Amino acid sequence: MISGADIMVKCLQAEGVDTVFGYPGATICPFYDSLYDSDIKHVLVRQEQNAAHAASGYARASMKPGVCIATSGPGATNLITGIATAYCDSIPMIAITGQVKSELLGRDVFQEADITGACEPFTKHSYLVSRTEDIPRIFKEAFHIASTGRPGPVLIDIPMDMQTNMIESFEYPETVKIRGYKPNTKGHTIQVKKAVEMIKKAKRPIIVSGGGVLSSGAKLKLQKFAEMTQIPVLSTMMGIGVMPSDHPLYLGMLGTHGRRCANKALHTTDLAIVCGARLGDRAIASPDQMSERTKIIHIDIDPAEIGKNVAVDIPIVGDMNNVLRGLIENIGDFKINDEWDERVKDLKAHYQNKISTFEGFVEPRTLIGKLSSMLKRKAILCADVGQNQIWCANNFRIREGRFFTTGGMGTMGYSIPAAIGAKLGLKKRDVVVVCGDGSFQMSLNELSTIVQNDLNIKIIVMRNYRLGMVRELQDNMYNKRHSATILNEAPDIVALAKAYGIDSVEVSSNEDAEKYIGKIVESDKPFVLVCKVHPDTPSIM
């Protein structure tokens, strides 16, 4: 005989899960008791939302679904923001929540919440387990759904009695059979050929690449296609890292907070090849104008994204790997014409940004620009949300590493827990967090998790005593009325970090900041570097 809780652990092992993130509670206790005997590493976060963010960072680093666990009621509802963030950013994730005993469901008992109902809009799929016998099938399906097609979070809500019930034996299914779920990954051959013809006829083509290129692992294929054809590449926030930042064909991030040369190029193009991007409002502010101006080939694994925001000339539904392979095989020796090549080079040279500095403060954009060269080639930068995100997106010179941020949901407090997950997913990589003092204070409790798990994560806090992004919005749109955007001087972040057992200093010049970064990257201990930033430093150049 075997309990439901033991089965849950065996299911995770069968899926090759080695690390999970969570926070226990009464209704998930049977599972935690079984987990205690297993070889799966459990990372105890300090608030459930961070378990989901850490699972997200882990998933992005390891390219496997991240697993987060919480108890029923408030534990489960605390997960929601993390699940919603993963949903928006298309991150494969399994969220496991305890639930009150099935016989008590619907009676509003202690710590009961309808979490499958509450998460409906933010999950790719969800299960409320009603028979212990179903657990293996449900786990098999959940991992399959989370990691195939367009990745996303799947929630498994398990009443306590389903965990304690004993059944005869455990057998993990080898295959899944879900009638309503068969993602099309192939990419229609005729559509690919049509796309090739359109590219060959284009005078000023451009590639817009999004997070889909990274999540499908098609980064190198995209680089190859761009290099073969010499078509310049822009990226969305989620697509940063698709090309090395200094690649001659790369123009940077597009959109409201993007680089001017990228936006200029997008305005000039006559054919946009959109790869794994949904073209949300931050990327394309006026989609109707874009459709009128230029032809669009849209490649995405999710058919519902094609035509949703921007009208499309050639839709291709499929995995980026397959479609890019098709494009590479069919494009022949096509190269863009010299005129367009020159124009792009001009744009890139012309829109070099001038950065104003403030005496006695760190200039964050310059610092982030230099950061990459002080780290290993494959370093992972986790940026939070706010001005710090834009500074990082536009200035971090990515080489072979990764850039983790929440481009879709824009959840403050993401960077520190995501870095915890990233570090555990790729232990040998340098992992650096850049956040603001607002976002730092949203998840500073996780410093404790970093220390407990002895994680070498360097945290750079851009401290301007402001909620800078909103303050900037107030400067530009609300007559400089700084309603609720001023933070006070407390806490002393250096003292706070030290209280957690993490060494920390505050610096007020780039020179000092660089000096410390040079020193701390050599150490295998975590560090909090507080950079004093002038409140008037803008997010865009």
Add this chain to the structure above:
Amino acid sequence: MKYTLSVLVENQAGVLSKISGLFSRRGFNIDSLAVGVTSDPTVSRITIVANGDEYVVEQLEKQLNKLIPVIKVKRLIDGEFISRELCLIKVHSPAAKRFEIIKIAELMGAKVDDVGTNTITLEYCNTTDKIATLTDLVRPYGIREIVRTGTIAIDKGKTTVN
């Protein structure tokens, strides 16, 4: 523009809430929604009548297809399907008016299900348009209550949605 969708779904708890949630969340307007089990007891069929332009209906189909328990979505083509709706109408009917109302019911092919001292209840199974005609005809007498099932629809000829 009105359109009719036939949606085959897994016959499980919670599927209907996933579908109705999708409508409110994405701002789709629906006129009616009817659910019933098919010849396969593990599959239910939902008929949705909704309003919107081509963009809306395309998005609606795609978003429905994204739901895991949705097995198939088919847009029925105007003029190529039969649709029916069942409705029960309770009409105010003093004895003096009773026969007028029964006459209207006869003309329209509705059935009289119940007669009370001051009411008469008609049962009518027809298209949405015909139901509108019948309700218009009995409205002057005073409609006390109407219950409708929502439209169900099936392709004409040998075409099926299986």
